[in-house]
Amino acid sequence: MNYRHAFHAGNHADVLKHLILCRLIALLSRKEAPFAYLDSHAGVGLYDLAGDQASRTGEWLEGIARLWQAEDVPDQLLDYLEVVRAMNPDGVLRHYPGSPELVRLLSREQDRLQLNEKHPEDGRLLKENMAGDRRVAVHLGEGWHVPRALLPTREKRVLLLIDPPFEKADELERCVQSLNEAIGRMRQAVVAIWYPIKALDQLKRFYRDLEKSAAPKLLRVELYVQSTDEAQRLNGSGLVISNPPWGLEEELRQLLPWLAERLAQGQGGWRLDWLIEEKAPG
Template identity: 75%
Template sequence: MNYRHAYHAGNHADVFKHLTLARLIALLARKPAPFAYLDTHAGVGLYDLGGDQANRTGEYLEGIGRVWSNERAPALLDDYLGVIRAMNPDGELRHYPGSPELARVLTREQDRLHLNEKHPEDGELLKNNMRGDRRVAVHRGEGWLVPRALLPTQEKRVLLLIDPPFEQPDELERCVHALEEAHGRMRQAIVVIWYPIKDERQLKRFYQKLSKSNAPKLLRAELYVHNPDDATRLNGSGLAISNPPWGLEDELRELLPWLAQTLAQSHGGWKLDWLVEEGAVNAKPAVKDKKVR
């Protein structure tokens, strides 16, 4: 358990992931019915970009730092940037929200949040950071067990983020298993898997497993800041999104070119396609186990 996200907070991968999360929440909020937000590997929720960990890497300078100072950001960034501006009222970029805080601010009174963080110190920080919001429940178990433990929810709509640290070689495979378990328990759930773009051979196996999964439909969105054929560094990141709400594909088609141009380091690029199209004949039987509490 060595991974601490504070070293990477606000980098290009965070910008892409959190902007997409903000758009998913906005699209879900168009309907009055409540939804639940679940986060399997939540982190601490709030990050100090002026702190030692963030400054040791300086990754945020090539991520949110570029977006923060860009005066031509598309209107689709308004919700995402609004949260960050509220955290930095003097106009100086110092604080950055993790996915828990972003979701907490952007969700509504009728929505609920279940945030899980296994790391002992980070779990305690997350609990402290979320204190005072009765809609939020903080869990400190194994993130991979979240679908089994918390689904189905009483809300008929669910947004589940699977965002592990990718310290272990089997985590891409475990992401697919978690997605399948989530859809076995709530077929209509929106499941978002974040993944790093490094080893293309590993990713090809990951794509094949995703395309054969029980996801009713599965959208792949990728953002590159370096040429993706260099396996020695983080070249970009991807999101596999099952059951994306109507309108998200068009929004990403507008946002990805701008992000690729704004965040490119040695090479900017993007991809948007369907790994599983709606109605594909690869669905598996639903899991009928009882919900674990």
């Protein structure tokens, strides 16, 4: 496994993923009952945008750099941007939170985090970055084993993020398999799967597999920063979310047009629809 997320930290795909993750945490936190957060491919949790890896690609310049000082920001972005601004109190954008740090800062005392990272060096850094928070446990195993290893949780509510490196050809299939395993162990689980978009026609089989999955309902969210006709680069990204909390669809319908306009590098756009609609009672 060679993937290191630091090269891509803060890019447009991170912005979409982390923004939706923040909204999921906010909506889950409306109820007092605790929830568990599980992350199958967690990364290191904290990123230095001026460091060797991030500065080599500069992808964050087309992502978080476009948003963090923006005016007239929709309310749905505030939690996310407040975390980023708090990490950069001098007003210079240098530090960026990964998914574990976002959830750690936005979750509550009664909530619990179970983070998994297979890459040995990144796993060590993740442990260091999460040290001192008794709510957080870090595992150094195979990310695809997380559903069977950690579900069901003692908490009645769980949010699982599946965000693999997509280094191998079968990882979209394994995402669907992990979704089915998670739903099989906790039918009410909120499972969010992130995936890259180069050309949309490459994802047809993935969509078909998702439509046949065990999820009771499944929301698809996609953001394109340029045309998806060619598969030469990362033209966008998406998340599919099982059992999304009430209110998420409405929030995203308001937010995505603004976000697509801000992050466009060419012919941008967005999509929000249901791959599996909730069945009516009876």
